[in-house]
Amino acid sequence: MSDAAPHTAGGAHTADGAADGGQALVREARALDEADALAPVRDRFALTDGTAYLDGNSLGALPLPVRDRLAHVVAHEWGELRIRSWSESGWWEAPERIGDRIAPLIGAAPGQTVVGDSTSVNVFKATVGALRIAAADDPARTELLVDAATFPTDGYIAESAARMTGCAVRPVPAAELPGAVGPGTAAVLVNHVDYRTGELNDLPALTAAARAAGARTVWDLCHSAGALPVGLDEHGVDFAVGCTYKFLNGGPGAPAFLYLRRDLQPRFDSPLPGWNSHADPFAMASGYTPAEGALRGRVGTPDILSMAALEEALTVWEEVTVDAVRAKSLALTDFFLRCVRAYAGERTAVRVTPLTPGEHARRGSQVSLLCDPVDAAGPVMEKLIARGVVGDFRRPGVLRFGFTPLYTAFRDAERAARVLGDVLA
Ligand SMILES: Cc1ncc(COP(=O)(O)O)c(C=O)c1O
């Protein structure tokens, strides 16, 4: 069965617009794509295999210019210049240079963002750094609040960071965190967007509450960087981390970023004080003197090939604003939710309920659907993928669909919902 045109099998039966077999939704998707100012940006990505790729919240698609950039770095910078490239090709400064390219996307002025290591490692650096500053200010602050639904790596690392610093972790549902911070709170580690549900947590309110209580904040921006405005400087966030292989399309295993607010940099006592963060690395001194600025967040030798891919991937932002991306993201997820209601309806054998909030202010750039029965979710996603609709599945029963406005079209959203309706039927 072709998925290119709507048909009436299975779905297409609710009062929500698919009584005509989905023709109206197909026409609407076409009109939305025609009016979409970001539509031409899709041509910069390797997306010609006919799939509706809705997994950019896990691994972003390949930006085409990355291929030539990597070929050049390998052939010329590594192949011909070899060690000279540390200075002549700008390899040594890549972590700060690329950090400053990410900075405007997360609302940070230059000089506060550094790229390198994985998100997990940066969660460790930022959390221990925050706890050490809190302890220096007030040793009675021994509580590390973590949002209860956190991505696992943050929770595991929070436990270790707390053990190292004599603190204790207290998991609290994200919405309750502003009321939970108190005089004993040293720091709060929280995800901006919940990886499982796609819920957007209230960064301004929680950061303000933490500041008022004298606690430090560490935000995990993995699912918001490149998807929506963050406003780190504006809201007075202390530390932030995030991945670059999701909405920033930096490639598999692309290095993460670490934001150290400028006024805290002199106080940032890294738990991983590698030689790259030394004030004079090539002095090869036996004693450690930390560098000034964001490069205090570096550890060891940067992974140049991945850095080069990321740097090239970020060039798309020279033409695109985060506000435009956010506006399209909300329009895409609104439209997808409407299509799901129309095609999946109430009468399918497997039912789906959105876990992602309907309110724009509480929605990230993905839509998560909970399957009933839950154990249907894995097989449903396998069937979707077999039919060219690529989302992912998180146990036990969640279907995730990520919307990357740089390359996701409204026709992808319509098709995904239509195929989903068929599969659920
Ligand atoms: C919210 C969140 N934090 C942290 C991570 C872990 O990142 P990494 O595997 O790059 O350390 C991920 C995804 O893998 C994530 O979604």
Ligand SMILES: Nc1c(O)cccc1C(=O)C[C@H](N)C(=O)O
């Ligand atoms: N980092 C990943 C990987 O190496 C393999 C598979 C998936 C991932 C992910 O990024 C998972 C992702 N953070 C999530 O939101 O579930």
